[in-house]
Amino acid sequence: MIKTLYLPCYVLKFNSAKIEGHYLSKSKGTKMELTLTQPDDWHLHLRDGSLLDAVLPHSASHFGRAIVMPNLRPPVTTTSAAVAYRESITRALPASSNFTPLMTLYLTDSTKPDEIKLARQSGAVFAVKLYPAGATTNSQDGVTDLLGKCLPVLEEMVKQDIPLLVHGEVTDAAVDIFDREKVFIETVLQPLIHKLPQLKIVMEHITTSDAVRFVESSKEGFIAATVTPQHLLLNRNSIFQGGLQPHNYCLPVLKRETHRQAIVAAVTSGSKKFFLGTDSAPHEKRRKECPCGCAGIYNAPVALSLYAKVFEEAGALDKLEAFTSFNGPDFYGLPRNKSKITLKKNPWVVPESFSFAFGEIIPMFAGKTLEWQLLL
Ligand code: NCD
Numbered sequence: 532m533i534k535t536l537y538l539p540c541y542v543l544k545f546n547s548a549k550i551e552g553h554y555l556s557k558s559k560g561t562k563m564e565l566t567l568t569q570p571d572d573w574h575l576h577l578r579d580g581s582l583l584d585a586v587l588p589h590s591a592s593h594f595g596r597a598i599v600m601p602n603l604r605p606p607v608t609t610t611s612a613a614v615a616y617r618e619s620i621t622r623a624l625p626a627s628s629n630f631t632p633l634m635t636l637y638l639t640d641s642t643k644p645d646e647i648k649l650a651r652q653s654g655a656v657f658a659v660k661l662y663p664a665g666a667t668t669n670s671q672d673g674v675t676d677l678l679g680k681c682l683p684v685l686e687e688m689v690k691q692d693i694p695l696l697v698h699g700e701v702t703d704a705a706v707d708i709f710d711r712e713k714v715f716i717e718t719v720l721q722p723l724i725h726k727l728p729q730l731k732i733v734m735e736h737i738t739t740s741d742a743v744r745f746v747e748s749s750k751e752g753f754i755a756a757t758v759t760p761q762h763l764l765l766n767r768n769s770i771f772q773g774g775l776q777p778h779n780y781c782l783p784v785l786k787r788e789t790h791r792q793a794i795v796a797a798v799t800s801g802s803k804k805f806f807l808g809t810d811s812a813p814h815e816k817r818r819k820e821c822p823c824g825c826a827g828i829y830n831a832p833v834a835l836s837l838y839a840k841v842f843e844e845a846g847a848l849d850k851l852e853a854f855t856s857f858n859g860p861d862f863y864g865l866p867r868n869k870s871k872i873t874l875k876k877n878p879w880v881v882p883e884s885f886s887f888a889f890g891e892i893i894p895m896f897a898g899k900t901l902e903w904q905l906l907l
């Protein structure tokens with residue numbers, strides 16, 4: 532006999548092995564399960580060399596595809612460099628993996644429109660990344676004046692239908708670090724969309740209610756945003772809780788609680804404009820725990836569990852799959868994945884650290900217990 536328990540946003544059925552069309556199922560004596568179309572990660576730092584070898588298996592076992600950030604040293608500024616980087620990622624993949632890296636180009640003041648044509652022809656490059664010079668890790672070669680220096684390139688991106696991915700912070704030292712996203716929207720993004728309304732833009736890793744409002748009020752299909760687990764679960768208190776917490780330091784920096792709540796409300800609303808982008812950004816422990824620690828949170832091993840936690844706590848598990856698996860490919864004009872993954876309600880403890888020959892990487896929520904576990 533099947534018993535049905537009605538919860539606000541979904542239906543839980545007991546004693547049922549598999550129920551078509553429902554997200555959650557629980558058989559008697561077994562744990563609750565959540566089956567989703569294979570998610571993709573629309574903002575990921577995979578690094579290169581031994582760091583790439585170390586972190587790639589985590590992303591490859593959780594996600595079908597990922598938009599791979601180009602902020603290597605030297606940055607990936609050309610299509611040929613992007614293709615070479617894609618090959619090194621593919622070589623580093625476990626043999627059984629179907630993971631597909633989607634490459635990006637690092638925009639500079641001197642990027643040429645022809646590079647955008649090459650990018651489109653390559654079939655390997657899916658976006659161009661804007662780092663305002665000096666905004667974040669390895670952004671020293673980034674753009675100093677977007678509309679002044681890059682307009683011909685942006686126009687070519689419209690023609691080639693290649694999206695601009697934006698690190699949305701001004702770098703002006705006179706602007707308070709907590710206001711940099713808001714000021715970027717006002718001084719860079721608004722003029723940009725006014726000038727080039729046909730340009731597809733993803734505001735990456737949004738952190739404020741200002742960004743939520745900007746995206747919500749913009750044209751669907753042209754402006755979207757990725758959202759990280761850290762900006763959904765943590766506020767700026769986490770950087771200072773009980774002492775300085777370098778593993779909660781990322782850019783854009785965590786903001787106050789009201790902003791976090793606005794982002795949670797946006798992603799759990801069911802809007803198609805928001806999708807999963809972990810911004811998983813590994814740095815060795817010794818580069819985080821030092822006098823001038825790097826920005827970046829390593830969340831690839833925990834990201835899916837954390838997103839599920841956010842949606843569950845908001846009573847919106849029925850909206851999770853669109854966020855993790857539909858909105859991203861729909862925006863990029865790519866097919867949705869066909870395969871499925873299963874998350875199980877099975878409390879597990881996040882490792883305190885991952886050790887490699889070169890050193891350690893500390894994951895987000897290290898040592899904490901999470902409820903949802905990916906069945907691998
Ligand atoms: C990223 C990194 O380490 O590459 N760091 C971060 O804090 N998110 C760069 C970035 O996305 O800003």
Ligand code: ZN
Nearest residue numbers: 576600810812
């Ligand atoms: Zn990033």
